[in-house]
Amino acid sequence: MADEFTYEPLENDTTIRLIRLRKEVSSTLSFTLSTIDLNSPLRDDTAYLAISYSWVGSEGKEIVQCNGKSLGIPSNAFWALVRVYQDLAKSVARPSDHSADATSDDEFIILSIWIDAVCINQADTFEAKREKETQIPLMRRIFTQAVIVMYDLGNVDPDRHEWELMLFSFISAAKDETGISFQALVDWIQSLSTLSTEEVHRHALDAIERLFQRPWFSRVWILQEVTLPHNNFTFLLLGHLKCHLTAMIFGLLTLETICLDPALPRVPKRRGREWQRGNSFETMLEMRHSKTRPEFSAILNRIRSFEAADPRDLIYGCLGMSDSVNSKFRVDYDENMEGLCRRIVPFLIDEESSVDILYQSKGHLHEKDTTSWSWVPNEPVYDSSIDNRNMSSGKDSIFDACGGREAKFLSLDASILSLEGYEVDAIAHITTSFLDGCSTAVGVCRYWLACVELLQAHGRPGSGKENLEALWRSLMMDEIIFYSYEDDGLTGCDYIPGLNNNKRGSGRRLQSSDVSYFESFLMAMRSRPVFAPNAPLLDESGPSLNFSLRVYTTTAHHNICMTAGGRIAMVPKEARADDRVIVLNGGCRPFLMRLHDDYYSIIGSCYVHGIMDGEAIWGVTPKTIKIF
Helix, strand or coil, rough: CCCCCCCCCCCCCCCEEEEECCCCCCCCCEEEEEEEECCCCCCCCCCCEEEEEECCCCCCEEEEEEECCEEEEEEHHEEEEEEHHHHHHCCCCCCCCCCCCCCCCCCEEEEEECCCCHHHHCCCCCHHHHHHHHHHHHHHHHHHCCCEEECCCCCCCCCCCCHHHHHHHHHHHHCCHHHHHHHHHHHHCCCCCCHHHHHHHHHHHHHHHHCCCHHHHCCCCCCCCHHCCCCCCCCEEEEEEEEHHHHHHHHHHHHHHCCCCCCCCCCCCHHHHEEEEEEEEHHHHHHHHHCCCCCCCHHHHHCCCCCCCCCCCCCCCCCHHHHHHHHHHHCCCCCCHHHHHHHHHHHHHHHHCCHHHHEEEECCCCCCCCCCCCCCCCCCCCCCCCCCCCCCHHHHHCCCCCCCCCCCEEEEEEEEEEEEEEEEEEEEEECCCCCCCCHHHHHHHHHHHHHHHHHCCCCCCHHHHHHHHHHHHHHHHEEEEEEEEEECCCCCCCCCCCCCCCCCCCEEECCCHHHHHHHHHHHHHHCCCCCCCCCCCCCCHHHHHHHHHHHHHHCEEEEEEEECCHHHHHHHHCCCCCCEEEEEEECCCCCCEECCCCCEEEEECCCCCCCCCCCHCCCCCCCEEEEC
């Protein structure tokens, strides 16, 4: 048996390893391992292909020959290498002109390969950990400088994955986006089978869902691996099939759009994690072709449907998507997840001049919690109970509660984070939820009546018309979220990309003309016995239901309340009387915080009618807000 391969230390912090596969493959893969400096000019003999694949299911090991010695690598990495080798052996071109023969005259495949399982020491040793900390900041350059990037989706069983292969083949064969249509898919499938249109529709949606459920689509690392390469040689591999990355993702999203057309039979749609991943892939494709990048805190907020074997990689795996953060933020695998989150908060506040990262904080939902800090962000993991589209933030925010003032980080003393801000109000009276267990229409009607009673009981100043406008705007958080196929953005159906001009998940402020949605709801409520047994729902095709569905969404995690200052607010359900409304410099939305002696703990963000454009802090001098 051959000796075991051992890694030699890399020369410097810009050196990476590359492998060259031998042409002749016997019972195992065989390759040589060498190094290059990413700062050196790219030559034919240093050009390389980068492989992106899934670590899920990589518990098993396969033995390869590396520099004549045995090396155990994860089975998923092994089979990804095999599939790339098979593709290179028949079709790879020279990186210099992409037109020469696929193989050279020597014993190696012409193009070097980078794959993390081999090119980064994965051992659980001090030296390997330090190497990983220097290699992660290089991921941006590794995928940017690669002449070809292969994204391996894994193997397929022709019997079990027939429809995934058919969709892959159909999209690959389309010359451009005009060739991707539902009718074209039906015609193509029916030329091969006797399936009806309805069967094609059902099978196509099921296949799209299964493709997005493949482990590769769940990896947080793919965000930068997909976004960073700007050359045209980026390909998805599914078994033995290959397709251009952008064409395939665009094709899958386009087919899903078409299959979800209301004119076609309704079928179960992708939900939860898979829905959010499809959402994120649209964002990735936009970022791939954009000259600008979102702030790093906004990126962290978009990755909650993705996963990593090491939870710290949910942050480290995104560093390459930000120029400044990637070069300035230190990777440290000796630090636990809470320590990492604690370190990144003041860094991002300073770097972005914003407190956007605090909108992702854990919050203290009970009495004083001495085991963690309320300002530390949640680990960016998926939570189906959270709808992050309810209120926009960051540069995309339509609110400006701080009046354009930049965040000012004052200090971090033990567990106390000190920032500049303002205490502008306090919670006086809160409704309780009337939605649990009710249908949308009945629940919202009951909630509306409870809100009106709250206004009447506590004598909010102003005319009845002003109060009603403040109430319906507050219930909708004064925002329309575009996640439907109708231009108004208020329907309860999932957004269908391509059928309106609004970006999915984006929003706008309510306009005076939007009062028609509330008025239709009010008229429908008055004309229907919604509280009678087996009462019919409000008109499902009318704007009244649009209002109901939006309110049903916002009140899923918020309650309406009155503040001590006579304002109407939407606050987290964990809120209670005497919680304080705090505006921090650099914050587009107010925070709800709980006062403990001379410091606060974060409960969550909130909507307070009348202060969302900085009205509460005009001419006011900020004070130090201490947050535990």
